Each structure stands twice: as C-alpha cells, then as structure tokens.
Amino acid sequence: MKTFTLMAGGTGGHLFPAQALGQELKRRGHAISLMTDRRTSRYLDVFPANRTYVIPSATPRLRNPIKAIEAGFTILRGMATARSTLKKLQPDAVIGFGGYPTFPPFLMASLMGIPGLLHEQNAVMGAANRALARFADGLALSFDDTRHADKFAIARTVTGNPVRDAVLAVADQPLPPIGEGMKLRLLVFGGSQGARFFSEVMPGAIEALPESIRSRLILTQQCREEDLERVTRAYAAAKVNVELATFFDDLPQRIAGSHLVIGRAGAGTIAELGVLGRPAILVPLPGSLDQDQSANAKVMEAAGGALVWRQDTISPQSLATELERLLPDSDRLTTMAARAATIGRADAVGALADFAEAIAEGAAAPSTPRSTEEGERS
Template sequence: MTREPPSILLAAGGTGGHLFPAFALAEELGRRGFPVDLVTDMRGDRYGTGFPARAVYRLPAATPGSKRNPIALAKASLTLLRGIRQARALLRTLKPAAVVGFGGYPTIPPLVGAWMLGIPSIIHEQNAVLGRANRALARPAAAIATSFRKTRKLDGPLAEKARFTGNPVRGAVIEAAKIPYPPLAPEGPLRLLVFGGSQGARFFSDAVPPALAMLPEPLRRRLKLVQQARPEDIDAVRAAIAAAGIDAEIAPFFKGLPEIMAESHLIVARAGASSVAELAVIGRPSILVPLPHSLDSDQLENATNLAESGGSWCIEQKDLSPARLATEIGRLLGAPETLAAAAARAKAQGQAQAVGLLADLVQDVIGGESALRR
C-alpha cells in the first residue's frame, strides 16, 4: 500500500541570503513529491517571493547581543526559549521527516526542537565560513551541506558530516542563466547593475552617483543604470544620476533581479552568499564590495573565492572611494574582451546543480528514494 510521502520542514530567516536557497530547495522537493513547510522569523517573506510551501509558520527568534549587555542577552535568550517551546509544539503537529536549516539565529528554535524530539536535522551553510548559529547547531545535525569546497571553521568531527552541494539558486536564476552574455557593441548601450541588499544599498547610494558623474561624457551617454536604493535615498540618487545625464531606473527592490542580472554587462554588488552564487550561475562579471565588519568576514571570503577564479574583482569598502570606483567602472566598460572573459570564468564557478545535490542529501538522511514509497 502506497503511503503519502513524508513532509520536510525548512527553517530560514527573513533575509534573502537564507530565504533564496530555501526557496530553491522547496521547489525541488516539491518536484520530487515531498510536501514542504517553512518556518521563519517575524520578518517573514519580505522579498515577495511567494514561497513555494504548503504553509508558512512564524516563530519568535532573536540574535544574542554582546555579553557586555546582560539585559539584551537575557531578553534574546528568553525569546529563543519561547521560540523553542513553540517549535516543539509545531513539530509534534507537523511530524516532518527532517528539518533543514539555512543558518541565522531564527533557525535555532526549530532545529533545537527537532533535536529534542529525535527528528533528524540538516544544516546548509551558504558562506565560505561556518556561521555562528550553524556552529551551535552542527554537532547534533545529521549532515552539513556546504556551498564552498573549503569552509572555514568546519573541521574535526564536523568535517566528517559535511557534503559539498553548492548554494541552491531559484528556478528564475536557472532560467536567467540560459541568456548569453550580451555583446558590447562599439557605440551600443552599457548596462550597469548596482545592488546592495538591505545592509549595502546606503553605501552604494552615496558612492555610485558621484563615481558615475566622473566618467567621460561619451561613456555616461551610453550608460543604462539599474540601481537599488533605500526608499529614503531614492530622490537624492535619482537627482544626482539625472544631473550626470545618465539613463537610470532606481528602486528599493527589483522582483525580476535574475533577468536584470543576465541583461547586464557589469554588476556592482555586495558579496552575500546568494548574490555570489547567482552571479556565478548566471555568469556575469562583477565588482564585489564585501560588507565591512560582517561576522567572521564571511562576505570577504565569498568575494575572494569568486575573484580568485577571475570572474570578479573584490574591493574592500575602505579602499573604494568614488574616484576609485569611477576608474574601475570606466576601465572595465572600456574593455569588452576583459568583461566577456570574466563572465565565462564566473560561469565556470557556478553550481547550477546545487539544489539537486541538496535534495539528494535530504533524501539520503530520511531514507533515500524509498521515502516516497513508504
């Protein structure tokens, strides 16, 4: 007698770096016949992705602050304990075959709850450094999926549970990857994309307009700029870009970002894990500016990995003045062969099969293909 396939619970915080790979895995598990539920924090799906889950549940979570602030630490701990209690109740109701966490403190309640109830867990690390929450959850996990072949702070007994899968990207990214790198005609448009995520758009709003204003007028006339900016910065960015005589689209969020990436000749971005994975799968040259002061310098590690392949140029924010940015953008947009070569090298680093490998790992943990026939 054929039974219904077991469900899988995914746990991800409300940032794109955590939600996008979870989204990709949900799509793939759905194609394989597994019902999928999502548990996230109170930020929820603020990226408007329409997460492909049977249901989305929200649990309280908090990031523990510094030990120097015992009151904040106590409040965060109480919030996490409340989240764990609610997670246990939810897990008893859903009875998933496994819980897959994508890092960040919002994954602690459901994964700790899974450990307490004897439900196998898998953690996925998007960055080139094992994150702090994932370090706390790694020991009881059944398996650890990694996005890079070498992941710092993953050693000893933990390394034995690691499997390289790559960082899953959404179906929209896979579709965008089918678009060839656009040729750079001698007098044709030069398509520049700038995006920075929630923590990076402010810097780019301050640095990009004056940098582009320094470019030679013939180059500015050919520029087609798409730039992400915070709502409070949009008017100022639009005014500065218009004063430079540049055709631009400025918005706080672009829902069809993968297609815009594919249409771009050059991209300036932060080095979050999902951004780097998508740049590689689509195969587009980029100037990566890692978020400074990020925990464990994870964005610097991510950017360095892609830059070492020749698919990107990594410049730390402390070294990137508007004048330096203008020099780099002007140099690269004036070198079509360099950009095309970097696009090919970036694409060679892409892991388009990552989502399938991660889904295979989930099936291995819950009992392989037989899970669909129980």
C-alpha cells in the same frame, strides 16, 4: 512522499536557497513547510511552502546581561512554539539555512529526535550553524573550503549554494554584446536589504565618467527608501539613463541582462553570478565578525570573475576610473564572465535535495573530518 520543514532567517541570503530547495522538493512530490521570522513578508507569496510559521527568536547579546536574559526567554518561547508546531507537522526531516531564527526550531527538532540537515551558504560557517552543527545529522556546504566545517564529525558534503528557478531559467543567456556605440548595462545592488554605501559613492562615480561612456550607460540600482530622492536628483543632474528601486523582484533577469554588476559579496550573490556567468566588482560588507563576505569574494576573485575592493579604499573618482577602463572592454568582460561561470553550480539544488532525502531516510553516510585541533587552525 516525505514531509520536510525548512528553517531560515528572514533575509534573502538565507531564504533564497531555502526557496530553491523547496521548489525542488515539491517537484519530487514532497510536502514543505517553512519556519522563519517576521522579516519574510516580501518573499512569502513566491515561497513554495504549504504553510509558513513565524517562530519567536532573538540574537544572543552576551556583552549585555539584560539583553542576554531577554534573548534567552525569547529563545525558550520559540522552542515551545516550535515544539507544538513540529508535533502537528510530524516532518521526516528539518533543513536549516542559518540565521538565529533557525536556532529555536532546529534545536527543538533535535530534542524531539527529528533528523536535521544544515546548509551553509558562506565560505565561513555562521554563528548559528556552528552552534547547531553538533545537533545535526548532516552538513551541506557551498564551498570546498569552508572555515570551521571540519570541526564537526557529521555527514558532510559540498552541494554548492542552490539558486532559485528564476535564476536557472536565464542561466543560458549569453553576455549581452558590446560594440562601438552600443549600450552598456550596469547593475548595482547591495543585497536584499540594500546598501547605503552604493547610494553615496555611485552618483559621483557616474558623473565623473566621460560623456562618451555616460551617454551609452543604462544603469539599474537598488537604493534604500530614505536615499531614493537624493540619488534620483543626483542622476538627473548627471543626465544618466537610470532605474532606481528599493527592491527588484526580477533581479536574476536583470543580472543576466547586465554587462557588469557592482555589489556586496553575500553567498547568494556569488552563487547567482556564478550560475549566470556575469563579471562583477565586489565590495564585501565591512565590519562583520567572521568576514564571511570577504571569504566569499576571494573565491570569485581567484576564479578571475570579479574585482574585489575594500570599501574604505573606494572613492567616486577611483570607481569612475575603473569603470572607464572596464565597461567598454568587451574582451575583458567576456573573459571575466566565462571565469565567473566556472564556479557556478546549477546542479546545487539537486545535490542538496538528494542529501535531504538521504537524511530523511537515515541513509546519509558520515564524512571523515579532520581532527578538531586541525580544524581550529583552518
């Protein structure tokens, strides 16, 4: 039996693959602990850790000297907290899943000589993983082509992005049938923290649909708390069969039961759509420095499993026009579902667990990276 400490930022995009790996490592008889931040409260009751530790962390804000100094002191405090915890846990290896809460404990583990593996969920390596990669013994990737990954001369492999047991449990469920007069199931969500944009654009789009489609629609949508009342009123006026919530604990089952998904293009969303084989309209989060969601979405678009729209090009009417074409088209939805499934990696969690065990044993073989200069051009 080995002891592993998982490290992840406190959002679903980082925690869900960590949860999936924890579930698999526990099945293999290993002991699991988690280091994260204070945002994890809604996930901890299902996270497979023997113990969870909240480590002080901060996002460096270099453009603001005062904030940068404050962040530096917080990171040092996090490293001190992590050191005492790691001395107590004595893990055989640590696995980081990105986000700045990973930085203090992963760096301290490296300074203490504990082997470390990083997992990158996105098609563009995140800033925290890029900062930590020089201290890691291995790098696991979700996509064959991951920007910045070639810069680091460490053991590297493409495992895919692990999905939770709840996703694998419904992975063989076929796309619900579509026929004349049958219900059309549409799921809208914006990631683990919701998306105001969908609350603004979806009610108008649904209202603009012809009655022949609107009367068949079963809509499930995630909303922010502050938007719930307004969106509820809008759908009531449109006379739509709708369920609204700020968070769905059973999201994998809801994805599997849908004909079409509308959402952001976070790495977890792409991984689950692929494993479950569901068609989507993806709207990457605009404004992110690395444009990681755009890169993720292009993978699904290239496979033929999704339409990718820029947020600033969407209006309620344009979305209604697309939904009117797409929702009743059984052949097109079925084809998109099959193509989405071609990028699914149901075996990702096993591959990542194998890599983690190899790192803990000191048996990970180094990859042959391209030169740094070539990596800079990728």
